[in-house]
Amino acid sequence: MPDPRPVIDEIPERPHLVVPPAVVRERPGAERGDGDEGGAPPRWWSWLKRIGSVALVALWIWTCGALHYLAGLPWPLAVPLLAVPALSMWRWPSRRRPIVVAVSLVVGGMLYWFLFKTKPEGHRDWWVGQMRPPVVRFDGQRAPGEQVRTVFVDNVRQFTWRSREDYWSSWSEMTFHLDSLDSLDLVVEPLGDSRWFAHTMLSFGFGPEQRVVVSVEARREHDEEFSMLGGLYKQFELIYQVSSERDAFTLRASDPEAHLYVYPVKATPEFIRGLFVDLMERGGTLTDAPRFYHSLRANCTTVLFDHINRRLDKPIGYSLEVLFPAKAGKRLHELGWMDTGLDYEPARDRFRLAAKVRRFADDPAFSRRIRE
Secondary structure, three states: OOOOOOOOOOOOOOOOOOOOOOOOOOOOOOOOOOOOOOOOOOHHHHHHHHHHHHHHHHHHHHHHHHHHHOOOOOHHHHHHHHHHHHHHHHHOOHHHHHHHHHHHHHHHHHHHHHHHHOOOOOOOOEOHHHOOOOEEEEOOOOOOOOOOOEEEEEEEEOOEEOOOOOEEOOEEEEEEEHHHEEEEEEEEEEOOOOOOOEEEEEEEEEOOOEEEEEEEEEEOEOOOOOOOOHHHHOOOEEEEEEEEHHHHHHHHOOOOOOOOEEEEEOOOHHHHHHHHHHHHHHHHHOOOOOOEOEOOOEOHHHHHHHHHHHOOOOOOOOOHHHHOHHHHHHHHHHOOOEOOOOOHHHHHHHOEOHHHHHHOOOOOOHHHHOOO
16 A cells, blocks of 8 residues: 655755844944943943952951050951951942941041050150160250250160170260261161061261260060061150160170171261261150151151251162161162272171170270271
8 A cells, every 4th residue: 555645855954044243333432441331341440449459458457457456456356357348348249348348447447546546655664775765955055056066865775785684774874075976887687587677776986985876766665575567556656765885786686696787887977967966856855755656657767767868968769778677788888888898798797796796795895896
């Protein structure tokens, strides 16, 4: 019986549907990143959001430190509080993020206001080595406009240091005749083995053996430890410590592992005398008008740098050597201000004096012997 179904020799192919390509019209100013309503955000807006994010992170970090140093919150509590806004920004929908920003700004603003209202004090239970700030007087027999000739400084520290905990205390009043001031040294004490951070001082020579050191320091209370982070939050007052050279050097070199570099400075007598008077004038005012130490703006190096710049005809700008004073000797040599004919590395070895300071600590001719 024949099959009733029709025989299909070939199934005709269905024509393909050809979709014409979409016409993409460029927005005016697209390449410039100007943007328009309803389109992609402009390029400047993306950069603004990035800058805002960085600023907000910096505010969180600053607030974390403020909670610890200003509000007294322990680090185990302050640090988790720092993480809460960050996690909220990451997990919350974008419409709620302005709440986190607003709260952060309010809390940070309140802590900054508290920091702004905090005032320095001159009367605390100070560490014994900083108990007495210098009291400075100038010769009163000079006519108005006449240069200073004599400086009287009370509370010059002249301790005998065996270690930072073992010492014999002594304070004295000294008279400095500027006609005898003829030398200046830059003193650099690296902090531990750091190649970046250091404490700096200036040593003024009034003849072979009468030398006095001026050291700008964070004034600590008797049970307080120095902290660079704490110095950002007004935790220390500022002091211009005036000491005999034997006192200042033996204190800094009492640790057998300590390094101490004493670089002679090439300068005119007029410059050295003006610098000494400027330091004494400012240091003497802190007794009645105390100021705060700041780890970046008012530390041992930046304050001395500002005093030096005021005495220069062409002030020098800030550099890495100011921010990282362990390299201050190298900068001094590059400027041609180091009083030596040696290259920097041999000069650095020549003026490394910590071992000599420990060896001649009790020698009557201390300042001369350590320089021989």
